[in-house]
Amino acid sequence: KQEVTQIPAALSVPEGENLVLNCSFTDSAIYNLQWFRQDPGKGLTSLLLIQSSQREQTSGRLNASLDKSSGRSTLYIAASQPGDSATYLCAAHASGGSYIPTFGRGTSLIVHP
């Protein structure tokens, strides 16, 4: 059974810092890995999707990498801003005919001015 772990569970940093959020998964047989952002009381917003054949994806100040062999993905946030404050979740989409993605419990990020 796939298990997804996110470290750290919470992070508080000053504005301007570069950040790395970690996501690890136990079963490397995945189709893709997806990163989400969740603001308090809101749904999840998709940030980046990395296919299993890819090593990384970039969108603006966000860069996500994937290393299937080691079961790890990282989300890099450059020059953090207070507006980046949110919970960040990763989800591993299993291969083998399953339609069920497995989620981590998220990293709660606070960027203070």
Add this chain to the structure above:
Amino acid sequence: SQTIHQWPATLVQPVGSPLSLECTVEGTSNPNLYWYRQAAGRGLQLLFYSVGIGQISSEVPQNLSASRPQDRQFILSSKKLLLSDSGFYLCAWSRDRGLGGSPLHFGNGTRLTVT
């Protein structure tokens, strides 16, 4: 473009009352559909998923049920709510049927409080 609608946004219901939450997707056909629950301080819990009309798979046996009467409509129901049913309910969809490669998209959620 594809959009997902989920309503109501908030709901306060007494214990023992029925529940019906609705989710619809526009701009795509044959989506995979999902119901998740997010309780305070806990992660996302998959409740049900569906790969087609009338096809429902339950991940967690409990007081809830789901139905998919139309291709792009997914309904979460309960006959009698329990206090433990309180939480944030999220509907999601994805395009592919297990072939991978397709992102998951979420609605804005329903905050359910059972009193």
